[in-house]
Amino acid sequence: MTDPSSQAVVLFASISHALRAEKIIKAQNISCKLIPVPRHLSSDCGVCLRFNLSDRNLLENILQGKLDFFEIMSL
Amino acid sequence: MKTIYLDNAATSFPKPDAMLAAMISYQQTIGANPGRSGHGLCIDAGRIVYETREILARLFNIDDPLCLALTKNSTEALNIALQGTLKPGDHIITSAMEHNSVMRPLRFLESQGVKVSVIPCSPRGELDPDDISKAVRNDTRMVVLTHASNVTGTIFPIEAVGLRLKEQGDIIFCVDAAQTAGALPVDVQRMKIDILAFTGHKSLYGPQGTGGLYIRKGLEKKIPPLMMGGTGSRSEFEKQPDFMPDKYESGTPNTIGIAGLGAGANFISGKTIAVIRAKEEQLTARFLDHMIALRDRVVVYGLNNAAIQTAVVSFNVRNITPSDAALYFEEKWGILCRPGLHCAPSAHRTIGTFPQGTVRFSFGFLNTSEDADYAAEAIIGLINR
């Protein structure tokens, strides 16, 4: 297990958005994984994308303009 | 007796093997509800839906696959577009060649105060883009046109209309690509299409119960959905999501069908539209060539030119009703076709075949030259009966 403090998640409007983001990010060779949204972050029942905090800026730049809504939260 | 299926304009048959394989694979190995929870199978199901969206978006040159909502067919997509957009007092322009999936919602909306102009077409089913331009008024909100007639196969000048409308103001251009998605190039950017409705079970070689609706980014804000309900997203709110595609995708989707649609569309992309079009054009030309010698006994409607129509041919054999002809073709030749009005009464009025209709032979990519020859032989058989 990686240390959770070194990871964060991106929340999306829907699973369609999450899947689009996953594809775009993986295409850039950044490691990430779709996981159920942790309860303490949102009451929504969907999925979010977990990634390494060190990739935060990179990831934000990639998603900017490609997805209308996303929110990055630390775990 | 062999069976020759010439009713591809109603729904394509047979389908590529890959379509069924994808459906079986989804049901046997995934099966879960896409986007309704976060477990692995749910994500896998969501991925299948997303991949289908992406393949279709690429096919229609749609930049963002999320601008594409999946529906149960063209009819649902058209109803969302028409009933969602038009309000009493709005003016809409359409053509006389439209299918009832456009005409019926419009006649209903007309009864609610929407003003509807139906632009006449030539007896061969042609639309003059000038006539659309001239019909535009200050209160014109939308133009809705089929890309090709399901009765005559006549291809409409969609790009010409799209370009002119963009110069004429803020008019929504909605295109019904039920007959052309997968069979002809459909490019929402080049053709200036704001809303595209298509069905999955015809030339996209997906199963029945699939289709889609593309809405230009931002325009969805002005189009309320017809149905609301669970989307798996924003579950904490009781208000319907207002973003694409969830806004128009309430309820558990037809995931197994969408898996098949993705495989069908992949089949198309693999072959390329150019190759599919060339084959369908060749089959149509071959059949039409046979008809030349039968000119005295067979009336072929529409353009009679494979290069500018789809693989749909409507005809009548003199003194024989379409239904009698179709019965003969099935019983004596094993040819399955569609006689009658093809859900498009106004199109038949335009070509002068209302109310008895025509016999329609429609070829698909999986038909052969022998099928086209055999179809012509059957007509000769009917004439000499």
Ligand SMILES: Cc1ncc(COP(=O)(O)O)c(C=O)c1O
């Ligand atoms: C031109 C046209 N529009 C719309 C439709 C409706 O398609 P669907 O029945 O799949 O909704 C059809 C086919 O039936 C059609 O030929």
